[in-house]
Amino acid sequence: xxxxxxxxxxxxxxxxxxxxxxxxxxxxxxxxxxxxxxxxxxxxxxxxxxxxxxxxxxxxxxxxxxxxxxxxxxxxxxxxxxxxxxxxxxxxxxxxxxxxxxxxxxxxxxxxxxxxxxxxxxxxxxxxxxxxxxxxxxxxxxxxxxxxxxxxxxxxxxxxxxxxxxxxxxxxxxxxxxxxxxxxxxxxxxxxxxxxxxxxxxxxxxxxxxxxxxxxxxxxxxxxxxxxxxxxxxxxxxxxxxxxxxxxxxxxxxxxxxxxxxxxxxxxxxxxxxxxxxxxxxxxxxxxxxxxxxxxxxxxxxxxxxxxxxxxxxxxxxxxxxxxxxxxxxxxxxxxxxxxxxxxxxxxxxxxxxxxxxxxxxxxxxxxxxxxxxxxxxxxxxxxxxxxxxxxxxxxxxxxxxxxxxxxxxxxxxxxxxxxxxxxxxxxxxxxxxxxxxxxxxxxxxxxxxxxxxxxxxxxxxxxxxx
Amino acid sequence: xxxxxxxxxxxxxxxxxxxxxxxxxxxxxxxxxxxxxxxxxxxxxxxxxxxxxxxxxxxxxxxxxxxxxxxxxxxxxxxxxxxxxxxxxxxxxxxxxxxxxxxxxxxxxxxxxxxxxxxxxxxxxxxxxxxxxxxxxxxxxxxxxxxxxxxxxxxxxxxxxxxxxxxxxxxxxxxxxxxxxxxxxxxxxxxxxxxxxxxxxxxxxxxxxxxxxxxxxxxxxxxxxxxxxxxxxxxxxxxxxxxxxxxxxxxxxxxxxxxxxxxxxxxxxxxxxxxxxxxxxxxxxxxxxxxxxxxxxxxxxxxxxxxxxxxxxxxxxxxxxxxxxxxxxxxxxxxxxxxxxxxxxxxxxxxxxxxxxxxxxxxxxxxxxxxxxxxxxxxxxxxxxxxxxxxxxxxxxxxxxxxxxxxxxxxxxxxxxxxxxxxxxxxxxxxxxxxxxxxxxxxxxxxxxxxxx
Numbered sequence: 001x002x003x004x005x006x007x008x009x010x011x012x013x014x015x016x017x018x019x020x021x022x023x024x025x026x027x028x029x030x031x032x033x034x035x036x037x038x039x040x041x042x043x044x045x046x047x048x049x050x051x052x053x054x055x056x057x058x059x060x061x062x063x064x065x066x067x068x069x070x071x072x073x074x075x076x077x078x079x080x081x082x083x084x085x086x087x088x089x090x091x092x093x094x095x096x097x098x099x100x101x102x103x104x105x106x107x108x109x110x111x112x113x114x115x116x117x118x119x120x121x122x123x124x125x126x127x128x129x130x131x132x133x134x135x136x137x138x139x140x141x142x143x144x145x146x147x148x149x150x151x152x153x154x155x156x157x158x159x160x161x162x163x164x165x166x167x168x169x170x171x172x173x174x175x176x177x178x179x180x181x182x183x184x185x186x187x188x189x190x191x192x193x194x195x196x197x198x199x200x201x202x203x204x205x206x207x208x209x210x211x212x213x214x215x216x217x218x219x220x221x222x223x224x225x226x227x228x229x230x231x232x233x234x235x236x237x238x239x240x241x242x243x244x245x246x247x248x249x250x251x252x253x254x255x256x257x258x259x260x261x262x263x264x265x266x267x268x269x270x271x272x273x274x275x276x277x278x279x280x281x282x283x284x285x286x287x288x289x290x291x292x293x294x295x296x297x298x299x300x301x302x303x304x305x306x307x308x309x310x311x312x313x314x315x316x317x318x319x320x321x322x323x324x325x326x327x328x329x330x331x332x333x334x335x336x337x338x339x340x341x342x343x344x345x346x347x348x349x350x351x352x353x354x355x356x357x358x359x360x361x362x363x364x365x366x367x368x369x370x371x372x373x374x375x376x377x378x379x380x381x382x383x384x385x386x387x388x389x390x391x392x393x394x395x396x397x398x399x400x401x402x403x404x405x406x407x408x409x410x411x412x413x414x415x416x417x418x419x420x421x422x423x424x425x426x427x428x429x430x431x432x433x434x435x436x437x438x439x440x441x442x443x444x445x446x447x448x449x450x451x452x453x454x455x456x457x458x459x460x461x462x463x464x465x466x467x
Numbered sequence: 468x469x470x471x472x473x474x475x476x477x478x479x480x481x482x483x484x485x486x487x488x489x490x491x492x493x494x495x496x497x498x499x500x501x502x503x504x505x506x507x508x509x510x511x512x513x514x515x516x517x518x519x520x521x522x523x524x525x526x527x528x529x530x531x532x533x534x535x536x537x538x539x540x541x542x543x544x545x546x547x548x549x550x551x552x553x554x555x556x557x558x559x560x561x562x563x564x565x566x567x568x569x570x571x572x573x574x575x576x577x578x579x580x581x582x583x584x585x586x587x588x589x590x591x592x593x594x595x596x597x598x599x600x601x602x603x604x605x606x607x608x609x610x611x612x613x614x615x616x617x618x619x620x621x622x623x624x625x626x627x628x629x630x631x632x633x634x635x636x637x638x639x640x641x642x643x644x645x646x647x648x649x650x651x652x653x654x655x656x657x658x659x660x661x662x663x664x665x666x667x668x669x670x671x672x673x674x675x676x677x678x679x680x681x682x683x684x685x686x687x688x689x690x691x692x693x694x695x696x697x698x699x700x701x702x703x704x705x706x707x708x709x710x711x712x713x714x715x716x717x718x719x720x721x722x723x724x725x726x727x728x729x730x731x732x733x734x735x736x737x738x739x740x741x742x743x744x745x746x747x748x749x750x751x752x753x754x755x756x757x758x759x760x761x762x763x764x765x766x767x768x769x770x771x772x773x774x775x776x777x778x779x780x781x782x783x784x785x786x787x788x789x790x791x792x793x794x795x796x797x798x799x800x801x802x803x804x805x806x807x808x809x810x811x812x813x814x815x816x817x818x819x820x821x822x823x824x825x826x827x828x829x830x831x832x833x834x835x836x837x838x839x840x841x842x843x844x845x846x847x848x849x850x851x852x853x854x855x856x857x858x859x860x861x862x863x864x865x866x867x868x869x870x871x872x873x874x875x876x877x878x879x880x881x882x883x884x885x886x887x888x889x890x891x892x893x894x895x896x897x898x899x900x901x902x903x904x905x906x907x908x909x910x911x912x913x914x915x916x917x918x919x920x
Binding site: 339341405406407408433434435438 | 641642643644646647650663664668669
């Protein structure tokens, strides 16, 4: 039995970042993780998916290379090779976290943990069980997992009905695929598989794709996807699901019209469930929210003294960067630091890495309307941006929603090349309460995609230059 | 966590305040909202309230002391909390206050106002300034002469440990907070920032706005002291009328009454007064305000507030007049307008309008009215409707005076006419009540001599 100040259960983005911050603040820290360090993000999510999207991007680009005066002949697409590269990138990142643990003298306890009373965690590994002491805090950072849709007959079977976990290790791209759920994950895989030659049908129950983003972005992405021959079916009702050994059939009803669909694989990309089972939550008396996440307060405390929760398991948005920040804030509160800046849940950027990319911060136009705030919209299309024209990536726009009277940036939405990088100018602006005028006052280099942000800010003031 | 009590900007124009009286002693338990002290601003004595709960640990200003906005006056904390750092940081600013405290503001403004403090201070030797214990400022690097023996270089004054918002020094605030503050007439100096490093952010301004609003309504309460009004309990029929009409027509069920007055005599009177000399001049607006005030005296049911569970009839008559300012409007009040002569009204109205446009009105000058008047005649508007300013129950919209053909005793005559429209809160004023008020008003306007005798 070893003794630590803090034990994290789960070494994903929330847990490993929290652990590093605790170690920096002078605490002794252990992280229990049964798989690899980095969690879903590094092993089964953000990182490998982005590696595949890079392959997809290259595949798309070479098909247009001739327009740029570069003739590429004999293009072969091999999903298996792309997959292996993505696994290698993933492993590399996981090793990177291992290195950070060594550097910060954090102990990695390999195994499966369970809360064993106050200040105590038991870890099972290779049939053995050992107890460890957590003097100051036990932190639940167990994350979330993909879930199937058994209610409509789409239980994950890992062969014909798969989740992103299996999609990330397919040896080859299927000929046909239905992706159920057009959120970030669904749209990203639609992009990847389309680039590798799969005929993709993207099905969404809600009225638009990327339903959490501004409706304008969803509509623009749907237009772009349709151009790439992705069958986009929003407001769809799925029925008559028959799961076979080599294919799946179903009926899809859109706007009163029913069509039947047969595909090689169904990728379920609708929702994730928090990992709250088998860690002794009930026994510890930890309360859950209505939606089944662990209930926490601003200091990440659960209803049980000395036990904390961070990351996906502590509620949406289920984003790595939200969990990471919760880990940092937890550590600083625990260390008794003064002036800890609590997590600003209203200012967490969203990023979807399909092509064109979609990113946002703050409220959508619909949300602003619902709050009855008097607002103005500024919009600037990348088709009017010089840098975008040079790279031939003119799809999309920057949209800024500002308060009509004071210019506060209520929300910003970008769809287009590198949108996920561009959004941070507006994240910084919002966090520091810069108004659209300060955004414009900062001189933007020419020619850059970022100019579109300044132009959108100007447009919201009725002063746009290049449109 | 300890709460700092600072000299707050209790009015839009206040730069400095004099502590008249402490209401709490060191060691007293205080709650947020408790009145800690009375502070005299440039115009009035106002209450300084606690912004946090705890024990009043330390008072740093004496009664009679004048301090610039932002100066630390006291510290509220838990009984055992160490507040040395907070007090230590404030020592340079307060140590210069002589214990005998005959208010000499000049001596206490030890904190440099200039942002270029190192320059300006070097020229004026710091008088009586005690360097704070933590003032370990490095000597000025390029100084060719040896450090002066008296005090650390002027920068020492600003070298409060961890201080980011020194009064008169650089106050950290977000651009959005600055915009909101300037729009609401809130001075940043009196606000404690809650952002990183004490930066003033949007929510701080919103909180300050809320407390300023509370102070303002307190002022309004004061203006209507006991005996100056009569509360009328709601009868069942009144309640039903109020409820039904509010359902049908928004929270303030308003109806409008328009009347045309003959202003020929009023115009003649104006001309005659003008001939008598500048000091006798009066505008149509002055004439109408005086007439409204006298009419209100005869119709207390119109000079009223709707207070949800009762109607309050006022015995005193405070008429607000809408004044257009650069990005909105403000309604300064002519208090006891019925007791003022028309020329007093004229002079006061001009002064209020001028200072309203310069944004120099004190909160107590634009709150506490019992009835309002809005005049767009000078813009060539002949008739319009105005929006009631709750809890008031009526507002009078005055159009311009113009020549019109009128039939008098069967003959066509050209007369000066003006149209007024009264917006009435139907929960309080019924059609006939409003009409009678307008009849009275018509009598006064059409017989303007009655306004000056």
